Amino acid sequence: MMITPKVAVDVIIFTVRNEALQVLFVQLKPPLHTEMWAFPGGLVPSGESTEEAATRCLFETTGVKDVYLEQLYTFSNPHRDPHGHVVSVAYVALVNRTRINLRVPGKCANIGWLSVATPPPLAYDHADMLQYAIQRLRWKLEYTNIVYSLLPRDFTLTELQRVYEIILGRPLDKRNFRKKMLSLGMLQVTPRAVKVGAHRPARLYRFRRRMPMIIEVL
Amino acid sequence: MMITPKVAVDVIIFTVRNEALQVLFVQLKPPLHTEMWAFPGGLVPSGESTEEAATRCLFETTGVKDVYLEQLYTFSNPHRDPHGHVVSVAYVALVNRTRINLRVPGKCANIGWLSVATPPPLAYDHADMLQYAIQRLRWKLEYTNIVYSLLPRDFTLTELQRVYEIILGRPLDKRNFRKKMLSLGMLQVTPRAVKVGAHRPARLYRFRRRMPMIIEVL
DNA sequence: TCAAAAGTGTTGCATTTACACCCATGA
DNA sequence: TCATGGGTGTAAATGCAACACTTTTGA
Secondary structure (H helix, E strand, O other): OOOOOEEEEEEEEEEEEOOEEEEEEEEEOOOOOOOOEEOOEEEOOOOOOHHHHHHHHHHHHHOOOOOEEEEEEEEOOOOOOOOOOEEEEEEEEEOOHHHOOOOOOOOEEEEEEEEOOOOOOEOOOHHHHHHHHHHHHHHHHHHEOHHHHHOOOOEOHHHHHHHHHHHHOOOOOHHHHHHHHHHOOOEEEEEEEEOOOOOOOEEEEEEOOOOOOEHHHO | OOOOOEEEEEEEEEEEEOOEEEEEEEEEOOOOOOOOEEOOEEEOOOOOOHHHHHHHHHHHHHOOOOOEEEEEEEEOOOOOOOOOOEEEEEEEEEOOHHHOOOOOOOOEEEEEEEEOOOOOOEOOOHHHHHHHHHHHHHHHHHHEOHHHHHOOOOEOHHHHHHHHHHHHOOOOOHHHHHHHHHHOOOEEEEEEEEOOOOOOOEEEEEEOOOOOOEHHHO
């Protein structure tokens, strides 16, 4: 019987919070990489699919299920983990921060959201993973509806636009943005509006279908 | 120590041959799945990256290196292989058939090119892999230059167009195709032309850079 | 001179970009 | 009445799709 590498998953959990794109990191307990941060993850037991393992990891740290979760890439450099050859299947999840109840997994010393703009020192090859994940997120934002998973059920168009601007890192034209979003037909107007502050109340919208789809197909 | 699944690679090797998109399949030796076909692949030994394993598999069956090779997806269903839990990292390779010297790997009974239009019964979850690979190939053909890996160094625009038509499965307009290709600036005219048959000779072109790149960036 | 593939431009349509003012509200 | 964010339309430019004839060659 040939000896093959071990299999792990890492889950890159994005949210938009405090006007920034943030990622959930855990801090490992000594003696492993203390002072470094890493994505939630771990070895995959035989009999469990990597999707299941990623879903489980996501649930154990945030308490949420049923959010957008996508396989990103498989990282397999034999030296990526100094303790032995571990092939890691990376996943990306998008969560709405208001639904989160963070919990520190048993094997971790700490957990928290950190902005991708100023990432901390990362363990293993997690810096590569993060770069790739951000790139993929920006790319898919443009031609899918996955942003639904970052927002509450009801939201204003300005909130939606802010999420796009924060992730893409550039300002968008308000009129063109609204025209485009509404023309895609994936949003539904709700009868309600929000009144906050001394100005005109904003209409609330929601996604017709809160599931991933490619925009041309809508 | 936790027991994790074994790690394998499968390589989906595409070529364009006989006016069809074809894939390289091997037939397993008895007692395993005889009568079924599968992609070249196998377990990844500890210490080898999956890229290396895929490159090696490609070389062992076709004798080529330095062609387009891309990670496709990781398949991890615990039941995908009835003999035990094997996570397979699938790769896609694109080769130019004229450069190929097929060899039957020791553990296989047979090897050959088969058209994707009429795929044979496939072992494991290889039918799923194939569908996904075709989809990805079509998609990437539209916004990258990866087609370079399917053609000889020098080719005519008609040959290039045929490759696109065969993979996409629909006819393309000759004038629009040429306009588009030439405007992207990724082709170089060569001084030579080919004369075959009783008609005007065709100019030969080649790719400026025979390496994968996204078309907007060119 | 004929057959066969190579090669070449223009027009309409759809999509994207740029851009500035009025509206509704609470303080 | 003023400050604040919500909401709206038009014109130019760009990109894409449709479409037919002339050129060069060898037989």
